[in-house]
Amino acid sequence: MNKQEIDARFVSIRREAERRAEHRKREAIPTIYIVMSTCGLASGAAETKHAFEEALSHKGIQARIVPVGCLGHCYAEPLVVIDHPASGFPPICYHQVSAGRARVLVGSYLEEGDPVLEYVLGAMERSDLIPSVMDFPRFSLEQRLVMEHCGHIDPDDIYQYIALGGYSALARVLASEPAEIIHLIETSGLRGRGGAGFPTGRKWSLARASETGGNIAICNADEGDPGAYVDRTILESNPHQLLEGLAICAYAVGATQAIVYVRAEYPLAVQTVKRAIRSAKELSLLGPGILGTPFDLEVSVFEGSGAFVCGEETALIRSIEGRRGMPQHRPPYPVEKGLWGRPTVVNNVKTLSSLPSIVQKGGSWFRAIGTASSPGTAVFSVVGNVRHPGLVEIAMGTSLRTLIFDVCGGIPNKKSFKAVQIGGPSGGCLPESFLDTPIDFDSLRQAGAMMGSGGMVVMDEDSCMVDVARYFLDFTQKESCGKCTFCRIGTRHLLNILDRITKGDGRKEDVELLATLSEDIKNGSLCGLGKTAPNPVLTSLRFFLDEYEAHIKEKRCPALKCRSLTAYYIDLEKCARGCEVCVGCCPVEAIFTTRGRKKGIDQKLCVKCGECLVACPREYDAVVKVSPPGLAPIIERPPDEEKSVGGQG
Amino acid sequence: MVQDIAAMLPAFERHRGNLIPILQAIQERHSYLSGAAMKMVAKHLGIGPGEVYGVATFYNQFRFQPPGRHRIKVCLGTACHVAGGEIILENFERKLGIKDGETTADREYSVERVVCVGCCALAPVALLDDDVLGRMLPSKVEGLFVQFEIERQRQEREKVARESGEQARD
Ligand SMILES: Cc1cc2nc3c(=O)[nH]c(=O)nc-3n(C[C@H](O)[C@H](O)[C@H](O)COP(=O)(O)O)c2cc1C
Numbered sequence: 034m035n036k037q038e039i040d041a042r043f044v045s046i047r048r049e050a051e052r053r054a055e056h057r058k059r060e061a062i063p064t065i066y067i068v069m070s071t072c073g074l075a076s077g078a079a080e081t082k083h084a085f086e087e088a089l090s091h092k093g094i095q096a097r098i099v100p101v102g103c104l105g106h107c108y109a110e111p112l113v114v115i116d117h118p119a120s121g122f123p124p125i126c127y128h129q130v131s132a133g134r135a136r137v138l139v140g141s142y143l144e145e146g147d148p149v150l151e152y153v154l155g156a157m158e159r160s161d162l163i164p165s166v167m168d169f170p171r172f173s174l175e176q177r178l179v180m181e182h183c184g185h186i187d188p189d190d191i192y193q194y195i196a197l198g199g200y201s202a203l204a205r206v207l208a209s210e211p212a213e214i215i216h217l218i219e220t221s222g223l224r225g226r227g228g229a230g231f232p233t234g235r236k237w238s239l240a241r242a243s244e245t246g247g248n249i250a251i252c253n254a255d256e257g258d259p260g261a262y263v264d265r266t267i268l269e270s271n272p273h274q275l276l277e278g279l280a281i282c283a284y285a286v287g288a289t290q291a292i293v294y295v296r297a298e299y300p301l302a303v304q305t306v307k308r309a310i311r312s313a314k315e316l317s318l319l320g321p322g323i324l325g326t327p328f329d330l331e332v333s334v335f336e337g338s339g340a341f342v343c344g345e346e347t348a349l350i351r352s353i354e355g356r357r358g359m360p361q362h363r364p365p366y367p368v369e370k371g372l373w374g375r376p377t378v379v380n381n382v383k384t385l386s387s388l389p390s391i392v393q394k395g396g397s398w399f400r401a402i403g404t405a406s407s408p409g410t411a412v413f414s415v416v417g418n419v420r421h422p423g424l425v426e427i428a429m430g431t432s433l434r435t436l437i438f439d440v441c442g443g444i445p446n447k448k449s450f451k452a453v454q455i456g457g458p459s460g461g462c463l464p465e466s467f468l469d470t471p472i473d474f475d476s477l478r479q480a481g482a483m484m485g486s487g488g489m490v491v492m493d494e495d496s497c498m499v500d501v502a503r504y505f506l507d508f509t510q511k512e513s514c515g516k517c518t519f520c521r522i523g524t525r526h527l528l529n530i531l532d533r534i535t536k537g538d539g540r541k542e543d544v545e546l547l548a549t550l551s552e553d554i555k556n557g558s559l560c561g562l563g564k565t566a567p568n569p570v571l572t573s574l575r576f577f578l579d580e581y582e583a584h585i586k587e588k589r590c591p592a593l594k595c596r597s598l599t600a601y602y603i604d605l606e607k608c609a610r611g612c613e614v615c616v617g618c619c620p621v622e623a624i625f626t627t628r629g630r631k632k633g634i635d636q637k638l639c640v641k642c643g644e645c646l647v648a649c650p651r652e653y654d655a656v657v658k659v660s661p662p663g664l665a666p667i668i669e670r671p672p673d674e675e676k677s678v679g680g681q682g
Numbered sequence: 683m684v685q686d687i688a689a690m691l692p693a694f695e696r697h698r699g700n701l702i703p704i705l706q707a708i709q710e711r712h713s714y715l716s717g718a719a720m721k722m723v724a725k726h727l728g729i730g731p732g733e734v735y736g737v738a739t740f741y742n743q744f745r746f747q748p749p750g751r752h753r754i755k756v757c758l759g760t761a762c763h764v765a766g767g768e769i770i771l772e773n774f775e776r777k778l779g780i781k782d783g784e785t786t787a788d789r790e791y792s793v794e795r796v797v798c799v800g801c802c803a804l805a806p807v808a809l810l811d812d813d814v815l816g817r818m819l820p821s822k823v824e825g826l827f828v829q830f831e832i833e834r835q836r837q838e839r840e841k842v843a844r845e846s847g848e849q850a851r852d
Pocket residue numbers: 224225226227228229230231233253254255256257258341342343344345346347379380381382384385486560561562
C-alpha cells in the first residue's frame with residue numbers, strides 16, 4: 034500500500050474532524066469545559082455540571098457543556114473554562130467552581146457579559162483584558178508534550194483529538210518501513226518512562242530481531258506507586274494519544290496484538306480506554322487492516338487486580354497468563370520470549386504517549402528538549418506540602434528547586450522544606466542540599482533516588498523521615514510476592530526494626546543493622562521490587578541520621594509525628610475558663626474539666642489525633658504537642674469529674 | 683449465586699488467560715468469591731481448585747467474604763499517610779468497632795485501606811462507596827455517622843408511615 038492511498042484515507046477522516054470543529058466554531062454559542070477526571074469529580078465537578086445544566090435551562094440560555102480531562106491543576110478543582118466568543122473576552126479559566134459559583138457564572142457572565150473577576154484563575158489566551166494563565170510560573174515553566182491536550186479535549190470524542198493533529202503520525206508511520214521508525218526512535222534518544230529508563234528504540238530493535246510473525250505490544254498502565262496518578266490521568270484525559278503511540282509501537286516491532294494493562298482500581302480510566310478503542314476501531318485507526326493497509330492490530334484492555342509487583346514486566350505478563358504475578362528470571366527477556374512465549378514489548382503510558390509528537394516533529398526536535406542523556410520531558414504528580422499540587426510536565430534537567438518552589442508554589446503555611454520523596458517505594462528522600470539536582474534519570478539515581486513512574490511527595494518540617502521509611506517498608510513488605518527469601522523476610526525484619534524505633538524501643542545497634550540488612554536485600558533479590566525496597570531506608574539513613582538517633586537515644590521524634598513518642602497537653606495558663614471547644618471535638622472523651630474549670634487531657638485515653646490542637650480557638654492556642662511524652666505536665670482528672678464521665682458512659 | 687455463575691461461565695472460552703477476567707466478573711456481580719464459585723471456575727477451566735485459590739489470593743482485589751452494604755475505604759497512599767490518613771482509619775475502626783478488612787456484625791459497614799485513589803491534592807482521602815471524601819478530619823468521621831443515623835431514622839419513619847398508610851387503606 035503506498036503513501037498516497039493511506040493519506041487519502043486519513044485525509045477524509047481528518048476533514049470530518051475539521052468539519053466538526055468548524056461547525057462548533059460557527060455555532061458561536063458559549064462552550065463550558067468542565068474538568069471531569071477523578072480529582073475533579075472528587076471536588077464536586079458532577080454537582081457543578083448539574084448546576085450549569087439547570088441554570089442554563091432555567092434561563093433558557095444556549096451553551097454547550099464539554100466534559101474534559103485533567104488540566105493538572107488539582108489544587109484549583111473543580112476547574113471550568115468558559116469560551117464565550119460573543120462577550121469579547123478570550124476563553125477564561127475559573128477555579129473552585131462550586132455549584133453556587135456555576136449559577137452565578139451563568140447569570141453574570143453568560144447572560145449579562147460580566148466575567149466575574151473574583152472567580153477567575155486566568156485567561157487561556159493572551160489578551161489585554163484579563164491576565165493570562167500563560168504568565169503564571171505554573172504554565173510558563175512547564176513544557177507539555179505528553180499532556181499537551183489533556184484537559185482541552187473531550188476524551189470520548191476521537192474527532193477532537195484528530196482535529197488537533199491526532200493519528201496523523203500513525204498514518205505517516207504506516208507508509209514507512211518499521212526499520213525506519215525504529216531508527217527514528219533510536220535517534221530521538223527516548224528512554225522508557227516506566228522507571229528504569231531503558232532506551233525505547235533499543236528495546237524495539239531487540240523485539241524486531243526475534244520476530245515470529247506475531248509479536249505482542251503491551252502498555253504498562255499498572256501504576257503501582259502509592260503516591261502517583263500520572264498514568265491514570267493520561268488515560269482519563271487523552272486516551273487516543275496513548276493508543277496512537279501503542280499502534281506506532283506495534284507496527285514498528287511487528288506486533289499484531291496489543292494489550293493495555295490498567296489497574297482495576299482505576300474504573301474511570303478502564304472505561305475511558307475501552308470506549309476510545311471502540312471509536313478508533315470504527316474509524317479503522319485500530320483493528321483489522323488499519324487505514325486500508327495489511328496491518329492488523331487487535332487491541333484489548335486487561336484489568337490488573339491490584340498487586341504492586343505486577344508493574345514489573347515479567348510479573349505483568351504472568352498475570353495476563355492467569356497466574357500468580359511473580360517476576361521471572363531474565364534472560365530470556367520479554368522481547369525474546371514474553372506473553373504466551375511470543376516476543377513482547379512492554380512500554381509505559383508516558384513512553385507511548387511521547388511517540389506521536391516524535392514521529393511528527395522528528396528525532397532531533399525531541400533530542401533538543403531536556404538533557405543529552407535524558408531527552409524529552411518528565412511528568413510528575415507533585416503532592417504533599419506544596420501550595421499548588423497537581424500534575425506537572427517539565428523538560429528533563431529542570432532542577433528540583435524550580436519544580437517545587439517555582440512551578441508548584443513552594444511550601445504553604447510558613448513551614449520550611451524538609452525533604453522530597455521521588456520514585457515511591459523504590460525511590461528515596463532527598464534533603465534540601467539536593468534541591469539543585471537536575472531531574473533526569475542519571476542524576477536522580479546518583480543522588481540515591483529514582484525517576485520511578487512519576488510520584489513526587491514534598492514534605493515540610495512536620496514530616497518524620499523515620500516514619501516515612503517505615504511507611505514504605507510496610508508497603509513493600511506487604512507487596513513482596515514472596516519468591517525471594519531476602520525480599521520476603523528481609524523486608525519484614527526491616528519493618529520490625531523501624532517499627533520499634535518509631536515506638537521508642539529502638540536499640541543502639543539498629544542503625545548498623547538497618548544498613549547491612551538493606552545491602553543484603555538489594556543483593557539477594559531477583560526483581561526490581563526487592564532490589565530497590567531498601568532505598569527509602571538507605572537514603573533516610575544517609576541524609577537524616579540525626580532523626581534516627583533522636584528516636585533511638587532520646588526517645589524523641591523531632592518532627593512530633595510518631596505517636597508513641599509524642600503527647601498533647603493543655604497549657605493551663607492559656608486555656609480559657611469555661612471554653613468547651615476541645616471537649617466537643619475529642620473522639621474518645623479524653624478531655625476533662627479541671628477544678629479551675631479549665632481543661633486537661635487524660636493521657637491514658639488520648640489517641641493523639643490532634644483534633645483539639647486544630648479546634649482550640651486561635652486566640653487561646655492552648656494545646657501543646659511535645660516529644661518525648663514525658664515533657665507533658667501531669668494534670669490529674671478531679672475525682673468527681675471521673676465519676677460523672679463514668680456515669681454518662 | 684451458583685446458578686448465576688453457571689450461566690455466566692459459558693461466555694468465557696476455556697482458556698487459562700481467562701482466569702482473572704472470570705474471577706473479576708464474578709466478584710463484580712456478587713461482590714466476593716465464595717469457595718463454591720472458585721470450584722466452579724476451576725472445573726470450567728480444567729485446572730485444580732487450589733490453583734484458582736492460589737491465584738485469587740495473590741491479588742489484593744479479590745475478597746473471600748461478602749463486604750458490608752456500605753464500603754468505607756481509607757486511603758493510605760503516600761500523600762494521605764503524610765497528612766494523617768492512619769488517624770482517619772482509626773476513627774472509622776473505633777466508631778464501628780471493627781478492624782481494617784472487617785465487616786460489622788449487621789453487615790452494614792466494612793472498612794478497608796486502599797493506596798492512592800488519585801486525589802492526593804485532597805489528602806487525606808476516604809471513600810464512602812463511590813463518593814470521594816477529601817480533606818478528612820476525625821470530626822468529619824463523626825459527622826458522617828450522625829448523617830447516617832439521621833438517614834436511617836428517616837427511612838424508618840417513612841417505612842412506618844408507609845405501613846400505617848397501607849393498614850389504613852385495608
Ligand atoms: C516492582 C516494580 C514495579 C514497577 N512498576 C511499574 C509501573 O507501575 N509502571 C511502569 O510503567 N513500569 C513499572 N515497572 C517497570 C517495568 O518493569 C518496565 O520496565 C516498564 O514498564 C518498561 O516500560 P518503559 O521502557 O516504557 O519504561 C516496575 C518495575 C518493578 C521492578
